[in-house]
Amino acid sequence: MMLIDLAANALASGAALGSIYALLAMGLAITFGLLHVPNVAHPAIVVAGAYAVALANGYGADPLLAALLLTVPFYVLGLGFYTFYSRAFELRGRGNSLQSLTLFFGVALVIEIGLVIAFGTDLRSVSVPYVGQSLSVGFVTLPYRFLVPALVTPAVILALWLYLTRTHGGLALRAVAHDERALSISGIDPSSVKRHAFGLATALAVLAGAALIITGPVDPFTDRSLLGRVFAVVVLAGLGSIPGTLVAAVLIGVAEAFVTTFVSPSWAPGVAFAILLGTLGLRPSGLFGASR
Amino acid sequence: MNNRIVLERVSAGYGAVTVLHDVSLEVREGELVALLGMNGNGKSTLLNCILGFVRPTSGRILMEWGGRVTDLTAMRPHDIVNLGIGAVPEGRRLVPTLSVEDNLSLAGGVRRGRGSPAETLAFCYETFPILRERRRQAAGTLSGGQQQMLAIARALMTAPRFMVVDEPSVGLAPIVVDQVIDAVKQLQTARGMTILMAEQSFFQAVEVAARAYVLSHGRIIRTVEQGRELADGEEIRRTMMGMA
Numbered sequence: 451m452m453l454i455d456l457a458a459n460a461l462a463s464g465a466a467l468g469s470i471y472a473l474l475a476m477g478l479a480i481t482f483g484l485l486h487v488p489n490v491a492h493p494a495i496v497v498a499g500a501y502a503v504a505l506a507n508g509y510g511a512d513p514l515l516a517a518l519l520l521t522v523p524f525y526v527l528g529l530g531f532y533t534f535y536s537r538a539f540e541l542r543g544r545g546n547s548l549q550s551l552t553l554f555f556g557v558a559l560v561i562e563i564g565l566v567i568a569f570g571t572d573l574r575s576v577s578v579p580y581v582g583q584s585l586s587v588g589f590v591t592l593p594y595r596f597l598v599p600a601l602v603t604p605a606v607i608l609a610l611w612l613y614l615t616r617t618h619g620g621l622a623l624r625a626v627a628h629d630e631r632a633l634s635i636s637g638i639d640p641s642s643v644k645r646h647a648f649g650l651a652t653a654l655a656v657l658a659g660a661a662l663i664i665t666g667p668v669d670p671f672t673d674r675s676l677l678g679r680v681f682a683v684v685v686l687a688g689l690g691s692i693p694g695t696l697v698a699a700v701l702i703g704v705a706e707a708f709v710t711t712f713v714s715p716s717w718a719p720g721v722a723f724a725i726l727l728g729t730l731g732l733r734p735s736g737l738f739g740a741s742r
Numbered sequence: 743m744n745n746r747i748v749l750e751r752v753s754a755g756y757g758a759v760t761v762l763h764d765v766s767l768e769v770r771e772g773e774l775v776a777l778l779g780m781n782g783n784g785k786s787t788l789l790n791c792i793l794g795f796v797r798p799t800s801g802r803i804l805m806e807w808g809g810r811v812t813d814l815t816a817m818r819p820h821d822i823v824n825l826g827i828g829a830v831p832e833g834r835r836l837v838p839t840l841s842v843e844d845n846l847s848l849a850g851g852v853r854r855g856r857g858s859p860a861e862t863l864a865f866c867y868e869t870f871p872i873l874r875e876r877r878r879q880a881a882g883t884l885s886g887g888q889q890q891m892l893a894i895a896r897a898l899m900t901a902p903r904f905m906v907v908d909e910p911s912v913g914l915a916p917i918v919v920d921q922v923i924d925a926v927k928q929l930q931t932a933r934g935m936t937i938l939m940a941e942q943s944f945f946q947a948v949e950v951a952a953r954a955y956v957l958s959h960g961r962i963i964r965t966v967e968q969g970r971e972l973a974d975g976e977e978i979r980r981t982m983m984g985m986a
Contacts, residue, residue, distance in 0.1 A: 618851035621844050625837040631795070632837050634819035635829045636849035637900050 460711040468703020469600035475683040477651035483690040493673035494558035499659025507576040517660030521653035528652025565670035573667035599661030682722040688739020745771035752801035774930040776951035785940040794819040828902025838882025849899035856901035866895035887918035907939040
């Protein structure tokens with residue numbers, strides 16, 4: 451009985467955790483998965499988003515509502531960021547991974563240091579009425595601070611999926627990943643599609659930031675512990691698969707929760723990579739990636 | 743109305759290698775003109791110059807249409823397409839993971855003010871019934887001939903005045919080649935489309951084209967007017983192959 455109890459709780463909290471990981475990875479699934487831009491600054495942007503949400507929360511705004519409004523300035527920020535990136539690298543034919551990687555690492559550092567200068571290194575959190583309370587069903591107890599942000603992910607994925615499959619802009623975004631020239635021939639400017647995609651990914655980062663800071667306190671260096679996990683989720687899902695991102699993230703979340711419960715919490719950070727390596731050995735294109 | 747596309751002494755290349763040398767040609771409204779030459783003589787480079795994928799190192803490419811002259815030489819590819827130049831490129835360049843219909847609506851989604859996308863889509867399906875049948879199928883799963891038809895239909899979706907068709911027969915079975923070339927010819931005769939088509943298969947091309955330019959080592963070595971081609975055909979073919 452005790453064992454089932456533990457397992458059920460691990461499953462519930464792991465699924466919730468995984469759902470939050472999926473939200474953290476969503477922007478990267480677009481920039482890295484679809485555009486092949488190795489945006490290692492994504493977790494740092496998520497953390498910056500979390501700070502923006504915390505700031506708004508200081509004035510009494512609900513974190514999720516604040517994040518929804520903040521998607522607009524973050525989208526614009528993403529457009530600017532991509533314009534800079536493509537002028538500096540891609541258009542000059544220097545879009546190789548190593549140089550872009552260096553640029554994005556630099557950006558991540560600048561964001562971290564910017565946050566330290568502006569807010570100090572203390573942990574920040576948001577205050578919402580449901581933090582500290584839990585939902586209990588039978589012998590499963592799940593804190594609302596996990597449950598609420600976990601429920602945001604399916605909604606975001608549904609919206610994103612509808613956008614990608616039902617709209618012209620979404621079609622263009624799926625096409626740009628395969629062949630930019632196919633877009634040009636269709637009369638569409640591939641660089642404007644990529645710019646828009648980057649804006650979208652940055653807007654998703656602020657939603658993820660809200661989820662992150664509702665889950666627990668955040669400091670300027672939180673992005674570092676997220677980076678590996680978030681890349682593992684995107685690669686495990688298979689580059690470019692949006693629904694796959696949720697499945698991969700939940701898989702990792704549940705596995706981590708089980709390892710934490712039954713083995714030791716200190717092993718948990720290795721779980722994502724163990725699953726990733728195991729899967730890539732069998733399916734090099736990831737769980738849902740199209741084999742090329 | 744002297745609507746036409748003109749290339750004036752266009753040279754182009756890649757890095758230090760010059761592929762096209764001072765190429766001049768014109769395609770007048772309603773004409774189907776063939777560009778003949780064996781592989782590696784500059785046919786695709788020339789078409790890519792018109793489409794903006796390759797920048798000429800010298801010379802100009804002009805579109806003279808409806809009394810307006812537009813210099814295409816420094817324009818970006820999607821702007822050129824939206825100006826009314828449809829492209830059926832080398833290698834077809836479809837999006838393999840998108841469905842047939844998604845590939846078409848991608849090209850029909852930009853407002854160009856030349857006819858409605860829905861009407862054009864209906865026309866495409868009428869011209870190529872197999873595409874209607876397969877409209878939900880991923881483009882990558884189509885046969886070579888069907889993919890070529892889709893590439894032609896996609897170019898039509900951009901509501902072109904002028905179409906650039908790069909080797910529509912490449913890699914296709916002979917019977918399919920006939921179908922595809924016929925379809926291109928149909929566009930000219932039934933729709934009055936203006937077309938520049940690159941081809942390797944000489945006899946296929948001269949059968950349908952009003953005029954043909956023969957490209958060898960990046961220079962136009964011959965212009966063939968229809969009516970003369972049958973008498974000269976064998977000789978021209980030998981020139982093309984580098985045997986004469």
